[in-house]
Amino acid sequence: xxxxxxxxxxxxxxxxxxxxxxxxxxxxxxxxxxxxxxxxxxxxxxxxxxxxxxxxxxxxxxxxxxxxxxxxxxxxxxxxxxxxxxxxxxxxxxxxxxxxxxxxxxxxxxxxxxxxxxxxxxxxxxxxxxxxxxxxx
Numbered sequence: 001x002x003x004x005x006x007x008x009x010x011x012x013x014x015x016x017x018x019x020x021x022x023x024x025x026x027x028x029x030x031x032x033x034x035x036x037x038x039x040x041x042x043x044x045x046x047x048x049x050x051x052x053x054x055x056x057x058x059x060x061x062x063x064x065x066x067x068x069x070x071x072x073x074x075x076x077x078x079x080x081x082x083x084x085x086x087x088x089x090x091x092x093x094x095x096x097x098x099x100x101x102x103x104x105x106x107x108x109x110x111x112x113x114x115x116x117x118x119x120x121x122x123x124x125x126x127x128x129x130x131x132x133x134x135x136x137x
Contacts, residue, residue, distance in 0.1 A: 010070040020078050027086035
């Protein structure tokens with residue numbers, strides 16, 4: 001029963017305009033946005049959860065799931081209302097991507113892709129049919 005109550009409290013009362021504004025205000029930087037969400041979760045626990053939650057318990061997992069689900073729904077609705085993403089970009093704004101090739105000297109091909117805080121290094125080494133991975137039956 002308490003899980004349904006938590007879901008109702010979060011959806012109907014807790015994530016009000018002021019709390020969603022706190023997330024959008026801190027949205028430009030992923031780290032500050034994460035800290036704002038942690039503060040909101042701590043406030044919810046202090047206000048609505050009577051007993052301490054045991055770390056890594058099933059109850060903590062359920063509470064985290066409910067909190068994250070309702071938060072994602074609430075933020076998603078707000079994104080559509082504001083016509084802006086949490087980080088301030090519009091729907092048609094795309095972050096700059098940077099690429100570099102021939103990064104690693106001992107492979108046949110390599111590249112680095114960066115967009116925001118996401119990075120990927122890709123490498124390829126070519127060989128003959130004799131070098132192919134053999135699969136055991």
